[in-house]
Amino acid sequence: MTALLSVDAVSKRFRGLVAVDRVSFSIMPGEIYAVIGPNGAGKTTLFNVIAGVFQPDDGTIAFNGSRIDGETPDGVCRRGIGRTFQIVRPFPGLSVEDNVIVGALLHRPDVAAARRHAHEILSRLDLFPKRSHLASTLTLPDRKRLEVARALATDPKLLLLDEVMAGLRPSETDRIVAILTELNRETGLTILLIEHVMRAVMALASRVLVLHHGAKIAEGTPAQVVREPAVIESYLGAEVLE
Amino acid sequence: MIARLIEGTSRRGLVLLALLLAFLILIPFFVNDYLITVLILIFYFAFVGQAWNIMMGFAGQLSLGHALYVGLGAYTSAALYVHFGVGPWIGMLAAIPVAGALGAVIGFLAFRFGVSGVYFAILTIAFCEFARVGFDHFRWVGGSAGFFLPVAQYSVNDLWNLRGKPSMFYYVILGFTVAAFIICHLLLRSRMGYFWQAIREDEPAARALGINAFRYKMIAVVISAGMTSLAGVFFAFFYNNLFPEQVFHISRSIEMILAPIIGGVGTLFGPILGAVILTGLSETMHEILHLLGVDVPGAKAVFYGICLLVVIVALPDGVWPWLSRRLGLSERK
Numbered sequence: 001m002t003a004l005l006s007v008d009a010v011s012k013r014f015r016g017l018v019a020v021d022r023v024s025f026s027i028m029p030g031e032i033y034a035v036i037g038p039n040g041a042g043k044t045t046l047f048n049v050i051a052g053v054f055q056p057d058d059g060t061i062a063f064n065g066s067r068i069d070g071e072t073p074d075g076v077c078r079r080g081i082g083r084t085f086q087i088v089r090p091f092p093g094l095s096v097e098d099n100v101i102v103g104a105l106l107h108r109p110d111v112a113a114a115r116r117h118a119h120e121i122l123s124r125l126d127l128f129p130k131r132s133h134l135a136s137t138l139t140l141p142d143r144k145r146l147e148v149a150r151a152l153a154t155d156p157k158l159l160l161l162d163e164v165m166a167g168l169r170p171s172e173t174d175r176i177v178a179i180l181t182e183l184n185r186e187t188g189l190t191i192l193l194i195e196h197v198m199r200a201v202m203a204l205a206s207r208v209l210v211l212h213h214g215a216k217i218a219e220g221t222p223a224q225v226v227r228e229p230a231v232i233e234s235y236l237g238a239e240v241l242e
Numbered sequence: 243m244i245a246r247l248i249e250g251t252s253r254r255g256l257v258l259l260a261l262l263l264a265f266l267i268l269i270p271f272f273v274n275d276y277l278i279t280v281l282i283l284i285f286y287f288a289f290v291g292q293a294w295n296i297m298m299g300f301a302g303q304l305s306l307g308h309a310l311y312v313g314l315g316a317y318t319s320a321a322l323y324v325h326f327g328v329g330p331w332i333g334m335l336a337a338i339p340v341a342g343a344l345g346a347v348i349g350f351l352a353f354r355f356g357v358s359g360v361y362f363a364i365l366t367i368a369f370c371e372f373a374r375v376g377f378d379h380f381r382w383v384g385g386s387a388g389f390f391l392p393v394a395q396y397s398v399n400d401l402w403n404l405r406g407k408p409s410m411f412y413y414v415i416l417g418f419t420v421a422a423f424i425i426c427h428l429l430l431r432s433r434m435g436y437f438w439q440a441i442r443e444d445e446p447a448a449r450a451l452g453i454n455a456f457r458y459k460m461i462a463v464v465i466s467a468g469m470t471s472l473a474g475v476f477f478a479f480f481y482n483n484l485f486p487e488q489v490f491h492i493s494r495s496i497e498m499i500l501a502p503i504i505g506g507v508g509t510l511f512g513p514i515l516g517a518v519i520l521t522g523l524s525e526t527m528h529e530i531l532h533l534l535g536v537d538v539p540g541a542k543a544v545f546y547g548i549c550l551l552v553v554i555v556a557l558p559d560g561v562w563p564w565l566s567r568r569l570g571l572s573e574r575k
Contacts, residue, residue: 091443098436102437102440102448150451
């Protein structure tokens with residue numbers, strides 16, 4: 001099977017700082033793939049390079065068989081990559097429904113059709129009862145789910161989730177894990193997530209990439225990765241083995 | 243289209259709207275020319291405020307040089323009328339592309355090179371100032387000495403050439419304002435309207451949803467500039483004289499954005515309500531001072547300042563969002 005996303009020897013430098021250092025990996029269609037690592041490891045920079053916010057200094061990125069490095073963020077989304085942000089940024093002055101309609105309009109010129117699609121997604125993410133609320137009035141867990149809903153509304157083939165579980169209580173984390181698992185199972189949606197919450201990574205991901213100082217230090221199944229000495233030393237700490 | 247127009251508006255709101263329109267159509271039969279002139283000013287500012295609102299209220303791009311487009315519309319139509327005998331309605335067809343093209347140039351320079359926020363606002367001021375200086379030396383349209391249209395025959399209404407009584411001008415500007423309201427209403431609820439609002443709220447997030455921010459901001463500037471130029475055509479034929487120092491002056495640009503700011507930026511009724519408050523109350527204040535025999539230079543500017551202060555402190559979203567909540571009417575910002 002051909003990979004949906006192939007990242008090949010991608011590097012990104014900010015003056016003297018190498019934020020991403022010749023990172024390579026590929027994601028198969030329908031896979032849930034996680035990127036973990038300590039703060040400052042380059043995870044979000046790698047995300048932003050894939051999403052078109054930054055252009056890579058070296059390396060190539062291919063999505064669905066076509067090169068996307070150098071593409072603009074809107075161009076990347078139109079090709080089928082939806083994303084959320086580490087610091088959530090829903091449109092605060094718009095209602096929950098309108099936030100999702102904006103995403104749904106990408107592939108639907110008709111507002112009524114976009115609204116119907118938005119309602120389906122809001123129901124799936126348990127946000128339908130709050131559809132008329134202003135996004136700025138939502139709680140953090142709701143805002144995180146709204147970001148996922150908005151990205152899903154663009155009908156992505158690949159969903160990039162940047163720490164959607166961060167700052168949530170365990171019950172809220174389990175809720176999002178359940179939603180993502182169901183989405184992946186029912187629609188075959190491919191997911192690439194950055195996550196610090198290891199219980200979510202262990203529950204969701206089929207493979208995990210570990211970054212440290214911008215470079216890949218391990219890759220494999222969650223069970224393999226958490227036993228890697230380099231990963232334990234740089235990120236997880238000894239308690240994970242206990 | 244009618245279904246789209248009334249979608250989301252309460253029955254109560256529709257009845258109020260119909261009554262208001264009927265009242266506005268009938269009012270010239272019951273008031274004198276002075277009051278009609280005040281109403282003309284109100285709708286003039288409501289119209290230009292609506293046009294400015296497309297750029298700032300819908301798409302989030304602050305222009306502080308919108309007098310540029312009024313001036314371009316005014317000078318284009320006036321020059322065609324005086325030099326070639328072309329009527330104002332045909333002049334509008336020329337004014338819209340002229341203003342739209344310059345808007346596109348400004349938009350391209352700004353959006354292509356990442357000029358945004360206050361820097362974009364400064365760029366719009368700069369272009370308006372260039373135009374002021376340029377028209378000051380443009381002898382073909384009178385230069386700094388001014389450009390004059392043949393004065394209207396007051397007793398005859400010639401709609402084709404926009405020469406006539408104040409009541410004729412009133413109906414023209416009322417028609418412009420109603421048309422602008424309908425256009426803005428449809429735009430705001432269109433696909434493009436949703437994209438504009440997304441860009442206004444958070445451009446990087448909008449781009450992450452596949453929205454080509456450059457394209458949609460350009461469209462907003464061109465539509466706003468073209469619509470504003472129509473106000474310029476009206477201005478030229480209503481006042482019959484144009485001076486670069488007045489038409490392109492920054493105070494004109496500021497004056498035209500006060501109504502939507504006070505009424506409610508990004509709302510459909512905000513520019514209209516703001517114009518009613520500002521022009522209506524300032525003219526009332528002027529009349530009262532006149533009756534009392536008090537001459538206070540700059541009273542209008544002080545009044546505008548007080549209105550702005552009150553709104554910024556008490557109602558930062560503008561008067562209309564507050565009023566619509568009170569009246570039980572809904573409007574999406």
